Every structure is written in C-alpha cells, then in structure tokens.
Amino acid sequence: MRVTVIDYKAGNLTSVLKTLHHLGAETIVTDGGLSLVEQAERIVLPGVGHFAATSRLDETGLTGAIRAAIAKGVPFLGICVGMQWLYAGSSEAPEQSGLRHFAEQCTHFAESAEKVPHVGWNSLEIRPDSKLLAGVEKGEFVYFTHSFKGPFTADTAATTFYIEPFAAAVERGNVMGTQFHPEKSGETGLKILTNFLKWTPEATKC
Amino acid sequence: MLTKRIIACLDVRDGRVVKGVQFVDIIDAGDPATQAARHARDGADEIVLLDITATHEGRSTLLDTVRRTAKELFVPFCVGGGIRTADDAAQVFDAGADKVSVNSAALKNPMLIDDIGRSFGAQAVVVAIDARRDPKAAHPVRDAEVFVQGGRKPTGRRVVEWAREAEQRGAGEILLTSMDSDGMRTGFDCELTAAVSEAVGIPVIASGGAGAVDHFVDVFGRGKADAALAASIFHFGISSARSLKEELARAGVSVRLPC
Numbered sequence: 001m002r003v004t005v006i007d008y009k010a011g012n013l014t015s016v017l018k019t020l021h022h023l024g025a026e027t028i029v030t031d032g033g034l035s036l037v038e039q040a041e042r043i044v045l046p047g048v049g050h051f052a053a054t055s056r057l058d059e060t061g062l063t064g065a066i067r068a069a070i071a072k073g074v075p076f077l078g079i080c081v082g083m084q085w086l087y088a089g090s091s092e093a094p095e096q097s098g099l100r101h102f103a104e105q106c107t108h109f110a111e112s113a114e115k116v117p118h119v120g121w122n123s124l125e126i127r128p129d130s131k132l133l134a135g136v137e138k139g140e141f142v143y144f145t146h147s148f149k150g151p152f153t154a155d156t157a158a159t160t161f162y163i164e165p166f167a168a169a170v171e172r173g174n175v176m177g178t179q180f181h182p183e184k185s186g187e188t189g190l191k192i193l194t195n196f197l198k199w200t201p202e203a204t205k206c
Numbered sequence: 207m208l209t210k211r212i213i214a215c216l217d218v219r220d221g222r223v224v225k226g227v228q229f230v231d232i233i234d235a236g237d238p239a240t241q242a243a244r245h246a247r248d249g250a251d252e253i254v255l256l257d258i259t260a261t262h263e264g265r266s267t268l269l270d271t272v273r274r275t276a277k278e279l280f281v282p283f284c285v286g287g288g289i290r291t292a293d294d295a296a297q298v299f300d301a302g303a304d305k306v307s308v309n310s311a312a313l314k315n316p317m318l319i320d321d322i323g324r325s326f327g328a329q330a331v332v333v334a335i336d337a338r339r340d341p342k343a344a345h346p347v348r349d350a351e352v353f354v355q356g357g358r359k360p361t362g363r364r365v366v367e368w369a370r371e372a373e374q375r376g377a378g379e380i381l382l383t384s385m386d387s388d389g390m391r392t393g394f395d396c397e398l399t400a401a402v403s404e405a406v407g408i409p410v411i412a413s414g415g416a417g418a419v420d421h422f423v424d425v426f427g428r429g430k431a432d433a434a435l436a437a438s439i440f441h442f443g444i445s446s447a448r449s450l451k452e453e454l455a456r457a458g459v460s461v462r463l464p465c
Contacts (some may be wrong), residue, residue, distance in 0.1 A: 011326050012299040019280060049327035115432065117329065119379065119409045121251055121462040122208045141209065141462040143282060145329040145378070162208055184282050184304060186246070186465070 001197055004040035006062060007031040010053030016046045019183035025197055037065035040074055047081030052093035054085045075174045077196045080146060083177025092148045101175055102155055106148045109163045117147045118162045130157040132169060132176045132195050140188045142180035149179055209462045210426045211433035212447045213252040213411060214245035219259050221267045239274040246281050249448030249465040257287030269301045276302025284332055292321040299326060307332040307381055310354035313361055316375055323376030333372035334381040337365040337398060347397045357385045366405045373406045380406060384414040391417025396429035403430040411435055419453040426459050
C-alpha cells in the first residue's frame, strides 16, 4: 500500500518513514506536490515542533488539496502537531488557523506544579468503537512529547490524563489523529499504525 | 499516569559499545544496533547512544551506526557525542535519531541549543551536563561545577545555572551525569538531581551511579528525576529494564508495564 507523507519542514520525517516502511508501506514524500496529494491513497501528516510551521501548508496550497482528499474519503492520519492542525487552531500560534475539521481549539496545559512539556510514556483510555485503536487494551502506554493539546469531545477516540484529561487520539470517519507518537510507541504504536494502514470505509460500517 | 522512564544508554566508540568506569577504563560490550534492539525488547523506555569516538573518521562510522540502530527501533532514540553544529544534528536526525544530546559544544556556543531547537523543535534537544560537586565549596551541591571534554575540563560554570540557561534557550530535556557517582554503582547523586529538577520546568534524566533497584527508587523520589539512565546495570545480562521496572512497580514507582 502507498502512503503520501506531507513534509512541511517542521522537524524530521525519518522516524515516521522508517516505521511505515517496516510495516510494508510504500511512501511518497511531498512538500508541495498537489497532484501527489490529489492522487493519494492514504495521507500521513507528521509533525514535531511549533504549530506556526503549519502555515507552510497554506502557502503551498496543500491545505486545500488535503481538504479535498479528506472529502473524497482518503484515510488521513495526523501525528502530534499534525493532529492539532485538524482543529480550528492552537493558542501556540493564534494567528495561524488549522484545517477546522474539528471545531475546537488546542490549548496549553493549565498551570500546575507538573512539568510542561508532557514527555514520556502515558496510558490510554480508549473509546470502544475506535477503528484506529482496535486491539489496543485500556491502559496501554504510548509516547508523548508536547505542551499543547486538544480538548475532550465527541470525536475523541482516546483520552490521557496529565494535569487534566486531553485528547490523545481523535477519529471521525476517515480522519484520524494521535497526539502521541505511534512511530515511537513500541508494539502498541505499530498496532495503531497497522490499523490506519488497513482502514477502509467498509471497516467503519460494520 | 505519566510514568518514570528507564533509559538504556550505550556508550559507543568506533562503532562498538563500551563501558567506562569513571570515564576511564573501557570494556567492549557488543554491537550498538543489536544491543539497542535487545534493550527495547527487554522493556527500556528509550535508548541513548553516546558516541565517545574522538576522531574525525569516527563521524561517518557514527552515522552508519545510528542508521543501523534506528532501523528497527520503535522507541525514542537519542544520539549524542561530537555534535558541534546544527548541521551535525541534521545529519544525525536524517540517520534516524529522534533527539540529539549536546554537551561541550553547547557550552562553547550556547546558540547551538537555540539553533537546533528552532529547526527541529525543543523536544529534539537534550542538553547533557557532566557535573562534579565542589567539596571545598560552602554548598557542594549548589556550587557543583560543569565539566566538559568527557569530564576532563572544568568550565567554571555552575550546574543549576547552566541548566536554567539551557531551558531558556529551548532545550527539551536535561541529561545530568554525576561524575562523582558515574560507574561506581553506589547510587545516583539525588541531592544534585533534585536541585536541578527543581530549578527547571523541563524533564531531568538522572545519570551516573546506578547499581541497584533502590538507587532508582531513590532518584525518582528524593531526586525528583523524571527519567533515569542506566548503563552498566544492563550490560552482561545483570538485569533487564523489564525486571528493574517490575521491582520499581512493587516499590510504588509508576512505570510502563507491561512493556
């Protein structure tokens, strides 16, 4: 199977690519090839770093191409900042808007005695009907590194608790996202990426 | 619940894992890619590879080692040693590292921290600090000094102050090695670790001195460490991260289990 991986020059893609290859996927990397997104079978939007970097998606026209692909039903997975981009925006870069696929805003962790960023392995509470997280048991651990997070809503596929409950994963139809890094989350992460690679609309109906 | 991380550390020289005692004696302990995969399989939460090769020719060997090690590794992977410029860091990221650790070069040119952070994100920059208490000072912990060049050269900088500066410049984590404890297996320097952990808002990885499970319990409690690095405890089959974590769980420390 073939996965189009979007490069918006925010950090390195090597980890995501090598993990997709390990799972038998062929990858096509693009930083602006709109036709590659139009013809994509599956799209992964990785991301480490600052929300402001997603401005590049607007500048290159990728935002529109991704929106069209999603509307056609192409399976989409956003990772970390790539998931936050699915929301309306983030207080990390208030002038930069997200895709608005999910209406809410991402925000910084509330002030507390805990350290921010939230770095390390934390556990998941999973919505039972999640296709992305199928086969992942309650309490399994995944690797996080972030200071901003999405809110808990009806589209939340899994929550994690750190300072407050937040969206560890989102899922609505063909659009999925993880705040954690499945490519860095051992066997659990590989299971989640495999679910994404196998996802079909039929699988959602049954 | 966020768990305490157990990080396996591989000191690598000329493409082979070695282990020094107090930065001096070197013992061969195998192939880095094989060792890293084994640690991940045995439950390590993260792998750190510290290259102690001093020569220029060693650089290309290192990138090859990183590439081979990263290939089948699906837990966070940090690489340090000899990273002097943002370009050096870029090459290591390209080879498959998720984080780089900088030490001497960051003290010489602190802007290196800003530069790597800007290009790759704060989560990708670990500032490693080799610390030694100053027994003659009024406050040996507060006045602990930063050393560079594998612990050979004092810098005159105080550890806590340098950790704060690193955070302000955009470091994502601090890797604190107590040179007084390193390789001794008599326990971490909990007082020094706590002093640094309380001074910064980013995670602190404690290193140097692990020899028993109690040492880890102590550094996660009294030492306020977010993660702990173990090298000698894992070599030669003495213990695995999994068995260490099972014992930590019994002692009430929150760890990733099953793993």
